[in-house]
Amino acid sequence: MTSFSTVIILIFSISSTFSANECPKIITQKDFDISKYFGFWYEAYRNENFFEIGYTCSNATYTKNDDGSVGVQNQAHNFFGTYKSIFGTAKVKNASEPAAFELDFPKPIPKGDYNVITSNYVDYSLVYSCHILPVLNVKSELIWILSRTKTLSPSILNELQAILHIDLNNNDELDVYELQHFFHDIEPEDPVAEPQHLVHIMKSVMKQVTNNEEVESYSISWQQFRETYAELDSLPEKGVPQQIHLSLLADGSWSTMIVIWIVKGTESEQQHPLSYVQYGNARGSYIYEQKATNRTYNVGIGGWKGTIYEAWMTNLNQCQTFYYRVGNSKVWSHENSFKTDCSTATTRTYAVMGDMGTVIPAGFLVAKQIKEDHHITPFSAVVHVGDISYAGNGAKEEIAEIWDLWGTQVEPISSILPYMTNVGNHEAYYNFTAYRNRFRMPGPESSGLDNFWFSFNTGPIHWISMSSQHYYAKDGPQYSWLVNDLAQAAKNRIQQPFIIVVTHRPLLSSLDNELDQHLPNSTLFQTVYPLFVENRVQLIITGHMHAYERIFYDNTTVVVNNTYINAPSPVIVVQGTGGALYTDKWVEPQPWWSISRLLEYGYGRLTVSTDKIQRRLHYEYLLEHDKSTYDQFSIVI
Structure with missing residues (x-):
C-alpha cells in the first residue's frame, strides 16, 4: 500500500543503521582546512547501508567551486560492473564548524549532512552522517573511513575505531558500527548482493528499529527477532534445491500436486541438468518420478541468477500421505511430505x-x-x-x-x-x-x-x-x-x-x-x-x-x-x-x-x-x- 512504499523509498535511499530517534551531538574537527581535503579519496570502510548494496570500488573526489562550496563526485561499480557517477554540492553549515557540511545531491535523494570527525588529509578521513527518518521517527547513521590509498594501515584503523567507540556509541554493543572492508579491484567478481548480506543488513536494521520504544507499531523485541530468524543465516548453497512450493489445480480432486523449486546460480554454472520430482507413499521409497521443466528471468536491481523448476506429481490418491524429493542425479533436496484431501x-x-x-x-x-x-x-x-x-x-x-x-x-x-x-x-x-x-x-x-x-x-x-x-x-x-x-x-x-x-x-x-x-x-x-x-x-x-x-x-x-x-x-x-x-x-x-x-x-x-x-x-x-x-x-x- 502507499504508506509502506513511502517508507521503503526512504529506507533504500538514505538509510543505513537505525537506532534511537535522536542524533548524537558530534564534535567535528576544529582546525579543519578544506583546501588540504580536496582531491581523490577511496572508500576503505563503511557501515552497512541499503543504498550501497552491490556497489564496490567506491570513491569520492572533492573540488572547489567558484561560489566557495565543495563540488562532490561519487563513483562506484554498480551491479553490472560498470562505473556510475553522481555529482553534488557540499556547503559548510556554520562558519564556527568548518568540518560540518550539508550535502546536496539531485532529487529524489534528500539532503544529508557530512561531518568530518578527524582527518590528517594525507592518509585518512573519518566521516559521520545522521538523519531522522520521517514516519519511523528513527535515526539513520552512516559511517565512512576514507583513504588516500587503496589500503589503510591496521594501526590507523584501530585508532579510528576507538574514536567511534568513544564519541559515537552510547550502547553496550557495537553492532551499529560493524564496518565492512571494501577492496578496490578493477573488476568486482560478483557485483550482485548475496542473500546472506541482505539478511545481515536487515537484521541490523530491525535490531535498532525494534529497540525504539516510541514506535508503538512494533511489538517485536530484538531477542525475539534474533532467535526466530536465525535460520536465514545459513541459506542453501548454490546448486541445491530450495524455496520448495506446492500448489493445487482447479478441480479439487487433489489427484495432481504442482511443485516448484529454485536452484541458485548462473546458467553456465548449472547447464540446466535434467531434474525431477520423485515421490511415493513411504519414507525414502520413491516409486514415481516426473520430469521437471525449467525457466528463469533476469530483472531487478542487479538481475537475478537462478533457475526455476516445475514438476507435476500426478495419479495421487485421496486421503494419503506422499513423501517426495526434488533435484537431479547430483543433488537432491531433503525429503518433504504432504497429505491429500479426504473426500469424506x-x-x-x-x-x-x-x-x-x-x-x-x-x-x-x-x-x-x-x-x-x-x-x-x-x-x-x-x-x-x-x-x-x-x-x-x-x-x-x-x-x-x-x-x-x-x-x-x-x-x-x-x-x-x-x-x-x-x-x-x-x-x-x-x-x-x-x-x-x-x-x-x-x-x-x-x-x-x-x-x-x-x-x-x-x-x-x-x-x-x-x-x-x-x-x-x-x-x-x-x-x-x-x-x-x-x-x-x-x-x-x-x-x-x-x-x-x-x-x-x-x-x-x-x-x-x-x-x-x-x-x-x-x-x-x-x-x-x-x-x-x-x-x-x-x-x-x-x-x-x-x-x-x-x-x-x-x-x-x-x-x-x-x-x-x-x-x-x-x-x-x-x-x-x-x-x-x-x-x-x-x-x-x-x-x-x-x-x-x-x-x-x-x-x-x-x-x-x-x-x-x-x-x-x-x-x-x-x-x-x-x-x-x-x-x-x-x-x-
Whole structure:
C-alpha cells in the first residue's frame, strides 16, 4: 500500500543503521582546512547501508567551486560492473564548524549532512552522517573511513575505531558500527548482493528499529527477532534445491500436486541438468518420478541468477500421505511430505493473510506462527492475499534476492501444504515478472488468466481469486470471467456450498490511508460487490491495508452472537496483517459497517465444517504476539 512504499523509498535511499530517534551531538574537527581535503579519496570502510548494496570500488573526489562550496563526485561499480557517477554540492553549515557540511545531491535523494570527525588529509578521513527518518521517527547513521590509498594501515584503523567507540556509541554493543572492508579491484567478481548480506543488513536494521520504544507499531523485541530468524543465516548453497512450493489445480480432486523449486546460480554454472520430482507413499521409497521443466528471468536491481523448476506429481490418491524429493542425479533436496484431501472429511482448516514480507518488520514471525499452528491443528492449505515478499524498493525497482529470502522463510509451510497466492500491487514490478515465474496458479485450468485471476475447489469451498491490479470493469475480460465462473459455481452448490472471493485491495476499509478508494461509493465496491451479493458469495477476504477489519455492509440482517445465518450479504474481512509495516490510523467515528478492527500482526484461521445437519464456516483472527483470538465469527447456511 502507499504508506509502506513511502517508507521503503526512504529506507533504500538514505538509510543505513537505525537506532534511537535522536542524533548524537558530534564534535567535528576544529582546525579543519578544506583546501588540504580536496582531491581523490577511496572508500576503505563503511557501515552497512541499503543504498550501497552491490556497489564496490567506491570513491569520492572533492573540488572547489567558484561560489566557495565543495563540488562532490561519487563513483562506484554498480551491479553490472560498470562505473556510475553522481555529482553534488557540499556547503559548510556554520562558519564556527568548518568540518560540518550539508550535502546536496539531485532529487529524489534528500539532503544529508557530512561531518568530518578527524582527518590528517594525507592518509585518512573519518566521516559521520545522521538523519531522522520521517514516519519511523528513527535515526539513520552512516559511517565512512576514507583513504588516500587503496589500503589503510591496521594501526590507523584501530585508532579510528576507538574514536567511534568513544564519541559515537552510547550502547553496550557495537553492532551499529560493524564496518565492512571494501577492496578496490578493477573488476568486482560478483557485483550482485548475496542473500546472506541482505539478511545481515536487515537484521541490523530491525535490531535498532525494534529497540525504539516510541514506535508503538512494533511489538517485536530484538531477542525475539534474533532467535526466530536465525535460520536465514545459513541459506542453501548454490546448486541445491530450495524455496520448495506446492500448489493445487482447479478441480479439487487433489489427484495432481504442482511443485516448484529454485536452484541458485548462473546458467553456465548449472547447464540446466535434467531434474525431477520423485515421490511415493513411504519414507525414502520413491516409486514415481516426473520430469521437471525449467525457466528463469533476469530483472531487478542487479538481475537475478537462478533457475526455476516445475514438476507435476500426478495419479495421487485421496486421503494419503506422499513423501517426495526434488533435484537431479547430483543433488537432491531433503525429503518433504504432504497429505491429500479426504473426500469424506467433515472439517477442513485454512490459513489466510496478506501483506507479509520478510523482516520489515514481522513477516518472519507470522510465517513461524502459521508453521507452529499447523503442527497443532493441521491446515489443508494456505491462501496468501497479495503483497508477498516486498522485494520492491519504491515505485520502479525491486531486489530479486529478497524474493529468495521470502521463499526460504515460508518453505517450512509451502513445501508441505498447497500455498495459493493472489496478486497484489507489490508484485507488479517489471510487469509482474517475478510473480509470474515463481508461482503456478490454476488460471489455465479454470479459464482464467495465469496467476492473476483463477478459481479452485477444496472440499466444500469454491475459491475465486480476483486481481484488483488488473482491469475489472464490466466491459473487460476479468469481469466476464467472474460472471461465468460464478454461474458455474452455482451449478455445483451441492458439492461446494461455500463461495469465498479473495482479492488484494479492500472493497471497504475504515483506515485513513486511501480512504476514498475503500468507501461504498468507490469504483471497486460499486463494480463487483453487487455481483457477489447476487451470487450469494458468503465471504470476501482482502489485504492491502495492514490491519484487520471485519465488515458487514448490511444493516437489515439480524446477527446474533457473531453468527450470520443464511445472510443475504457477504462478510468482508481485511486481513493485511501478515507482517508488513503499519503506520495508518482508523477514521473516527467508526463506520456502521465496520464491526471489528485492530492494528496487530497475525493471520486468519478459517474452518469449514459440513455434516447432515449444518454447514458452518468459522473465522478466527489469531494474534501473533500472544497467540490469542481477537475476533471470531461464523457463517451458517
